[in-house]
Structure formats: structure tokens, C-alpha cells
Amino acid sequence: MSEIALGGRGTANADSVFSPLTVALMLVIGILGFAGSLLLGAYAPDLRSGHDAGTHALSNAATGFSGIVDLARATARNPRLIRAEAGWDTEDLVVATPEHGSVDMSRFMAARRGRATLIVLPKWASVPDDAVGGWVDVSGLLPAYDPAAVLAPATVMTVSRHPSGARPLHPVRWAPPSLAVSAPRPLQVMTSKALTPLVTDEAGRIVLAQVDGSNTYLLSDPDLLDNHGIRRLDRAGAALDLLDFVNATGARGIAFDVTLNGLGRGHSPLKLAFEPPFLAMTLAIVVALALVGWQALVRFGPAQPPARAIALGKAALVDNSALIVRKAGREGGLGPRYAALVRDRARAIFGVPARLTDVEADRHLDRLQGSATFTALVADAARAEHRADMLASAQALHQWQREKTR
Structure with a gap:
């Protein structure tokens, strides 16, 4: 909060003091002055x-x-x-x-x-x-x-x-x-x-x-x-x-x-940069600097907010846990656990008696009308060994839960 507030006040002051037009004029005047000083330094003896x-x-x-x-x-x-x-x-x-x-x-x-x-x-x-x-x-x-x-x-x-x-x-x-x-x-x-x-x-x-x-x-x-x-x-x-x-x-x-x-013309090394054959290299450097300046002034793509070094909240915890499972290559073993999570939520939603075991609770849930029985979906989740199989069974269980809660 403090960073956002301070940044907002700084931006307002920058906009009022250094507007884009002011910055552009300062850059143009500075570049022209620098180029003019180089030319005068190189050709001053010749201009007398x-x-x-x-x-x-x-x-x-x-x-x-x-x-x-x-x-x-x-x-x-x-x-x-x-x-x-x-x-x-x-x-x-x-x-x-x-x-x-x-x-x-x-x-x-x-x-x-x-x-x-x-x-x-x-x-x-x-x-x-x-x-x-x-x-x-x-x-x-x-x-x-x-x-x-x-x-x-x-x-x-x-x-x-x-x-x-x-x-x-x-x-x-x-x-x-x-x-x-x-x-x-x-x-x-x-x-x-x-x-x-x-x-x-x-x-x-x-x-x-x-x-x-x-x-x-x-x-x-x-x-x-x-x-x-x-x-x-x-x-x-x-x-x-x-x-x-x-x-x-x-x-x-x-x-x-x-x-x-x-009143002779001096032999200035700086003058070589503005005369052939070195003039071509000087122009190439000027064009390259102009392109670098254009890239620095003009943004390419949307502004990306800076990411935190350590993420906060439940979403970060879930993302970190998923990353650990993915790194370990154990996505296929999450099917039974996800089925158990859906069973627990269904017990609470549909009033399944607490005295029933998991097998009996699954048979009780099979009585709910739908395109697939809960027991079959749990069995598919238990047989999942690869990431694609686990994802398909999890999506099926999620779809079953959505159908029953509409």
C-alpha cells in the first residue's frame, strides 16, 4: 500500500514537471548542441x-x-x-x-x-x-x-x-x-x-x-x-x-x-569522423543510437507489473504445491485423492449418513441420476497412472458434481 501511494505521488509530480514535450525538447536541444560542438571542434580552424x-x-x-x-x-x-x-x-x-x-x-x-x-x-x-x-x-x-x-x-x-x-x-x-x-x-x-x-x-x-x-x-x-x-x-x-x-x-x-x-587547417582526428571514408561509419553509429533511443522511448507491448519474489495467498500455495508435484512426476497418483475430495463434498451436500463407509457412500451416491455412476468415476480415477488420465478422470468427477448441484 505504501509503495503504491508513494509511486502515485511521484508520478503526478513527474507529469507536472517533466512532461513528454519537455523531455523531447531537452533531448533534441542536447543532441543538437552536442553534435554542433563536435562539428565546431573539428572544423573551427577551417572556419576562421x-x-x-x-x-x-x-x-x-x-x-x-x-x-x-x-x-x-x-x-x-x-x-x-x-x-x-x-x-x-x-x-x-x-x-x-x-x-x-x-x-x-x-x-x-x-x-x-x-x-x-x-x-x-x-x-x-x-x-x-x-x-x-x-x-x-x-x-x-x-x-x-x-x-x-x-x-x-x-x-x-x-x-x-x-x-x-x-x-x-x-x-x-x-x-x-x-x-x-x-x-x-x-x-x-x-x-x-x-x-x-x-x-x-x-x-x-x-x-x-x-x-x-x-x-x-x-x-x-x-x-x-x-x-x-x-x-x-x-x-x-x-x-x-x-x-x-x-x-x-x-x-x-x-x-x-x-x-x-x-591560419592553416589543422589535422584533427575528430575531423576524420565527418569525412569519407569514415563518414559512413559515423552515420551507421548515429542510426544505431537513434534506434536504441527510439526503443527506450516507445514501449513494445503492455506494461507488465513487477512480480513478487515470494508470492502470497492460497493461490500461491496451490501453485507451489502443483509445481512440486509436477517436478516429481506424480500427477498420475492424484486421481484417488481428488475422488476422495469430491466424495467428502458430496457427503455434505447430499446428506449422506456419516455412519456409511466410503464404499457404502459411493453406492449411495450412485442412486443419484446422471450420465455416469459415482462408483465408476472413482474407479477410473484410481486406475489413472499418467497425467492425461488423471486430468480426464478429474474433469469427469468435476462435471458429475456440477450436474448434481444444479
Whole structure:
């Protein structure tokens, strides 16, 4: 009684607080949130837009290089972005724009050995503009030792800055004449014994150089390529001619690397679960979990009340006794006992004198009209040896008793 009462109150409270609709909404929101967190965790590096005011090919800031990418695309130079180290293995010209000299360039240089590569040295120290997204506030020039360390220690060079007065640069005679563009202010230059000058200022200081014995090129001043530098038409044309000039292999595309700027796509084991060929296994697991959840939510068949470990009442006693007899294989020996039980009940019902013996009582009961005599039925019950015989004789005795008591 106490269990039923407590269970009834608990059910009422559960129905009022956690209705089926509430539970369904909680499950849907939880599943969608979990799946969304997995997807974002796997693809978060790939979803970064790069609008962080950095000095890379995705940046729209003055010190970024998205403008030259758009310009190259508009002039059919087939630009593309490299967001994984595997993209370094290409014959196209690769333009790298490391933001500091501390960036590890060893793997990049090893992958680009013998292939046309342009490395643009950093120049400006800037911070993102809090007022306008994607803009920068230039706080000054980087220390000269910062860009000088881009290829250190393999290539040792010295970087310096000088007032240029916007005077024209001096390219070598086989370079495009458009490279004789006015110099940025101030002009960042470099000097090194390992560099072959291709473009210099009026004092002979190097602006564009080729690393001796390789197809690697260094551009000392990023203002010749960045968004701020190519805002003028002559600078934009010179920037495109510069890219064509250093593309020594004659490849038909230009690749701008952003992995050195921290915008590469990471190799996440979680991402494998959402890409072929493992996507099929992921979908199979999701379907299996959905079927398990459906089976847990939807009942198959009527509700079965829990059974007691120890049954109570006369019915349980009868069932247990019958089970013991059945286990012992003695059902056939119950015929005489059942006949004696019917005789005792008939004595009381029909007023058989108590002084009569069982045989005399059976003859007395035979006088009652019916389809069979009681003596014959008792004899059939006494001869029963098997379960089927005992059941048939018991049914006959029960039927005799019902006929006489109607």
C-alpha cells in the first residue's frame, strides 16, 4: 500500500514537471548542441575568416595582402590560398608573408627547395583597431632585427630603414621597367653577401633580391605589395609585374601561403569522423543510437507489473504445491485423492449418513441420476497412472458434481 501511494505521488509530480514535450525538447536541444560542438571542434580552424588585421593574404587591413590576391584574380593569374602544409608541394609561385622573424621557416624552405618562392619581410608593428573590425592602428616600425631574422641562420642579412623621398627604384635591366616605381616612405632595405640584387634604391641598397643558388626571392619592403601600397595604379601594375618577374618556372598560378600566419587547417582526428571514408561509419553509429533511443522511448507491448519474489495467498500455495508435484512426476497418483475430495463434498451436500463407509457412500451416491455412476468415476480415477488420465478422470468427477448441484 505504501509503495503504491508513494509511486502515485511521484508520478503526478513527474507529469507536472517533466512532461513528454519537455523531455523531447531537452533531448533534441542536447543532441543538437552536442553534435554542433563536435562539428565546431573539428572544423573551427577551417572556419576562421582571417579578418584579424594581420599581415597575410586574407587580411583587409592596410598591412594585409588581400588586395593583391583580388587583383591577381581579376587579371587571370589564378591565385589561390594555401591553408595546409601539403599545399607547399606545388610548381606555382608561392608568396609567403611571415609576420615576424621568429616564425619557423625551416619546413617551408625545405618543401620549396628549387621552386619559385617570394618571401615578403615584415615591416610594421600594428594592433587591431577596436573601432572598426579588420582595420589596424600602426604603432611604428618593427625592430630592424625582427625582419632580418626571417631566414636566419641559413641566410644572414642586415635590415635598415631610410627616407626615400618617393624617388624611383632601380631594377636590373632584364626586369620589367614598371618596377622603377616610386619607393615607399620610409623604405626598408637589406644587405647581405648571400643575396643577388634585382631591385635597389638609388644608393644601391637591396629591395628585391634572389637568394644565391636558389629560386627563392626576398622583398624587403611589404609596401610594394600590401593593400596600402597598391592603392595607386602605378604601384598596382608594378606589384603584378613583380610577381610575374619572380615566377621563374613560368607556372600559370600564384599561391599565397597563410599557414605561416597561423591560419592553416589543422589535422584533427575528430575531423576524420565527418569525412569519407569514415563518414559512413559515423552515420551507421548515429542510426544505431537513434534506434536504441527510439526503443527506450516507445514501449513494445503492455506494461507488465513487477512480480513478487515470494508470492502470497492460497493461490500461491496451490501453485507451489502443483509445481512440486509436477517436478516429481506424480500427477498420475492424484486421481484417488481428488475422488476422495469430491466424495467428502458430496457427503455434505447430499446428506449422506456419516455412519456409511466410503464404499457404502459411493453406492449411495450412485442412486443419484446422471450420465455416469459415482462408483465408476472413482474407479477410473484410481486406475489413472499418467497425467492425461488423471486430468480426464478429474474433469469427469468435476462435471458429475456440477450436474448434481444444479
